[in-house]
Amino acid sequence: MKILMYSSHEFDRPIIENAIHGKLEFVYTEQPLNQDTVEMAEGFEAISLFTPDNASAAILEKLYFYGVRYITLRSVAYDYIDLKRARALGIKVANVPAYSPYSVAEHAVSLLMALNRKIVLGQNLMNVGDYRLDHLIGFDLHGKKIGIIGTGKIGAAFAKIMHGFGCSILAHDPVENEELKQLIDIDYTTLEDVCINSDAISVHCPLNKETKYMFHKSIFSLMKKEVIFINTARGKIVNTEDLIDALQHGNISAAGLDSYENDKKIFFRNLIDKNVGDEIYAILRSLPNVLITGHQGFLTNEALQGIATTTIANLNAWAYNGICENELN
Template sequence: MKILMYSIFDFDKPFIENAIHGKIELAYTPEKLNEKTVALAEGFEGISLFTPDIANSRILEQLYHYGVKYIALRSVGYDHIDLKKARSLGIKVANVPEYSPFSIAEHAVTLILALNRKIVLGQKLMSMGDYQLDHLIGFDLHGKTIGIIGTGKTGRAFAKIMNGFGCNLLANDPVENEELKEQTNIRYCTLEELCQSADVISVHCPLTATSKYMFNKSLFSQMKKGVFFINTARGMIVNTEDLIDALNEGIIAAAGLDVYEKERSIFFQNHVCEEINDYLYTILRSFPNVLITGHQGFLTNEALQGIANTTLANLNAWAYNSISENELN
């Protein structure tokens, strides 16, 4: 089976090449799937997509016209593909429902620690020869209340790390994890109570119709003043304009973001010789108490190998006329 992999990068290609290919013949392109590049899929039975790619209704119709029958996503999230349209066309879609949950959980902790202990500012001052400590005061995480939105695999991994710091844990999730309650001091509560009580809020839920812009002016206004806000999940869970207002009003003392609602045109690309024309992103970056990383939370050897292995397993299941256990439609 011939497969074209869109949005291939130097960081993930070696892991894909080292995975078991079976009956799969791979071709690669660094191009993102969009209406201008969809013709590249002609002659391929399947394609593989990453988060920068777009597979809307119109593009899926073109893919179907070119003979594409299978789409393997190299991600957990699938908000960038119209599953209903794919189903109507008979195109099978599978994702990578899990890889190393520790990669993103540990990155969330990294953002908290870097913001709290003023690591970036400290390095800037030292590079100028200023070794004074006056502007670098943080706080003990021990004894602080950590609010966790979503206790799936990543949320659970994050909870266990913060439990090890000696934090008090609050969680909001439609399904309470009994094992996690036994292993940590976590307590499930309403979203409103979590926002009112937490010193740090970390988002680990998927992007759905109900979670889109979940964090907006209304919810930010209920937060304890001086809260740390961390988002390593999906950018569109947060209304960026309202986040900026909450930062200006001092409700949020610091924000650590590995995702951004309009990241598709910015992240995973080199903009050294060009200006990023995004007003909200420019404002967000201007805050000294905001730390943005370019959707790199998943970027560990273990996670990349897991993504590659599952992607090839999904494709080989179809190549052998079987059903992938990770099919979404």
């Protein structure tokens, strides 16, 4: 089977190469899949995609015309592919249903700690020789209430870490994690109640019709002024303009973001000395109480190895059996 791997980079290509076995032939491109690059897939039976890619209905139709019959996603998320259209075309799609949940959970903790203890500001002051502590006051996490939106594998890992800090856990999820409830004290409640009572809020839910722009002006208005808001999930869960408004007017204290609603045009690229051309992002990035990382949350050796292993397994399952247990459609 010949596979074109879109959105490949130096950080994941060697790990994929080491994981390859069976009759698989990979070709790599750093280009994301879109209308301008879809023709690169001509002659390939399968392609591999990542979150910067765009597998819309129109692009899937072109992929089918070019001979693509299998698509393996190197992610848990699949909101960037039109599964309904793929199903109609007979293109099989599989994802990586799970990889190290600790990678993203621990990154969320890192963002929370860095913002709370003013690590970036403290380093900047050190670099210019200002050793005063006047602007570096944080708060003990011990005894605080931590709100968690989404308690799947990543949210559960984050909850257990925060429980270890001595925090009380409030959670919102349509499906309560019964296993997690056996391990730690966790109170499931409404989104509004989580926002009203939490000292920090971390988002770990998927992006879908119900969660798109879940966090908007009226929801931010419910939060404590001291709250630290963390999003290591999908960017479009948050209305960025409303988040900026809440930050600028002191309705919330700070935000740590590993995603941004229009990040497909920005993240995973070298844009040094280039105009990003996104005014909203420019404002967001300029705020002193915002810490942004570019989809760095998953980036650990363990997570990359898990993604590579499952990606290769998905392709070999199709190549040898025609059936893959991780198929989405």
